[in-house]
Amino acid sequence: AQSVTQLDSQVPVFEEAPVELRCNYSSSVSVYLFWYVQYPNQGLQLLLKYLSGSTLVKGINGFEAEFNKSQTSFHLRKPSVHISDTAEYFCAVSVLSSASKIIFGSGTRLSIRP
Amino acid sequence: GAGVSQSPRYKVTKRGQDVALRCDPISGHVSLYWYRQALGQGPEFLTYFNYEAQQDKSGLPNDRFSAERPEGSISTLTIQRTEQRDSAMYRCASSPGTANSPLHFGNGTRLTVT
Numbered sequence: 001a002q003s004v005t006q007l008d009s010q011v012p013v014f015e016e017a018p019v020e021l022r023c024n025y026s027s028s029v030s031v032y033l034f035w036y037v038q039y040p041n042q043g044l045q046l047l048l049k050y051l052s053g054s055t056l057v058k059g060i061n062g063f064e065a066e067f068n069k070s071q072t073s074f075h076l077r078k079p080s081v082h083i084s085d086t087a088e089y090f091c092a093v094s095v096l097s098s099a100s101k102i103i104f105g106s107g108t109r110l111s112i113r114p
Numbered sequence: 115g116a117g118v119s120q121s122p123r124y125k126v127t128k129r130g131q132d133v134a135l136r137c138d139p140i141s142g143h144v145s146l147y148w149y150r151q152a153l154g155q156g157p158e159f160l161t162y163f164n165y166e167a168q169q170d171k172s173g174l175p176n177d178r179f180s181a182e183r184p185e186g187s188i189s190t191l192t193i194q195r196t197e198q199r200d201s202a203m204y205r206c207a208s209s210p211g212t213a214n215s216p217l218h219f220g221n222g223t224r225l226t227v228t
Contacts, residue, residue: 009154032214043118043205043219044157051214090156101170102147102217104156 002027004093004105012111013081021076021108023065023091033074034092034102035065044090050074061085086112116140118220120206126226127196135191135223137206143218144211146189148181151203151222163189164211196227 003026013019025031035047048059055067065076074091091105119138127133139146145164149157159173165186174180178196183189193200203224207217 004156006156034216036217041221043221044207044217045219046216049214049216092156101159101162103159104149106156107154 002031002093002095002103004091004103006091006105006108008108009106010109010111012113014113015083016080018079019077019081019085019110021089021091021110023074023076023105025072025074025091025093027072027093027095029095032094033065033067034094035059035063035074035076036090036092036104038088038090038107040087047076047089081110081112083112083114085110118206118208118218120204120220120223122223123221124224124226126228129196129198129227131196132192132194133196133225135193135204135206135225137189137191137208137220139187139189139206139208140218142210143208144186145209145215146183147207147209147217148189148191149205149207151205153202157205160191193225196225198227201225201227 005024033050036044037047038044048057050057050067058064063078088107088109090107092102094102121136147162148160151157161171161181163183166183178194181191203222205222207219209215
C-alpha cells in the first residue's frame with residue numbers, strides 16, 4: 001500500500017524568505033502526486049499535481065514542486081513567501097491502478113513571521 | 115456553481131446515539147469521497163463512490179460506519195452507536211471522476227461526541 005510522509009509538522013519562516021516543505025512517498029508502483037492547501041477554517045484546495053512528464057510542476061500562488069523518483073520525494077517550494085501563505089499544506093498520493101483513492105500525509109503547518 | 119456542501123456544519127451528540135452526515139457534491143461530479151480529519155492530522159480516507167456504486171470502503175473503521183449514495187448525487191455517512199473516539203472533522207469531496215481529477219472539498223462537519 002502507498003503512504004505519504006511529511007517530516008515537518010511545522011515550518012516557521014520570515015516573510016519574503018524561501019521555503020521548502022518536504023514530502024516523501026512510498027509505493028511499489030507508479031503514482032500521481034498532489035499538494036493541497038488548507039487555509040484556516042476552510043476546506044482543502046488543490047495547489048498543484050504531478051501526473052507525468054516534466055518533473056518540475058508549477059502551481060497556484062507561485063508554488064512549485066519537483067518529483068524525484070529515485071528519492072521518492074515531491075518537495076514543495078516557493079522562492080519568497082507572503083503572510084497570506086500561512087496555512088496547512090498536505091502532500092497526497094494515488095497509485096495509477098487505483099487513481100481514485102487518494103492518501104494524504106499528516107500535513108505541514110506553514111507560519112509566516114513579518 | 116456551488117461547491118461541495120456539507121450539513122450540518124457542527125454536530126454534538128451523546129455517546130451511543132446515531133448520527134447522519136450529509137454531503138451534496140458539485141453538480142455532475144461522478145466521484146464522491148468521505149474523509150475523516152483529526153486535529154493536527156491529514157485527511158484519513160474512509161470510502162468513495164463512483165455514481166451510486168461504493169467502489170472502496172476499506173477506510174471505514176468498523177461496522178458502525180456506513181455510507182450510501184442511492185441516486186448518485188447526495189451521500190450520507192452514518193455512524194451508529196457513536197463513541198467519543200468518533201469525534202473529528204468529517205470531510206466530503208467530489209471530483210469529475212477521471213483518474214487525475216483534483217478533489218473539491220467541502221467545509222466539513224465537526225462531530226463532537228460527549
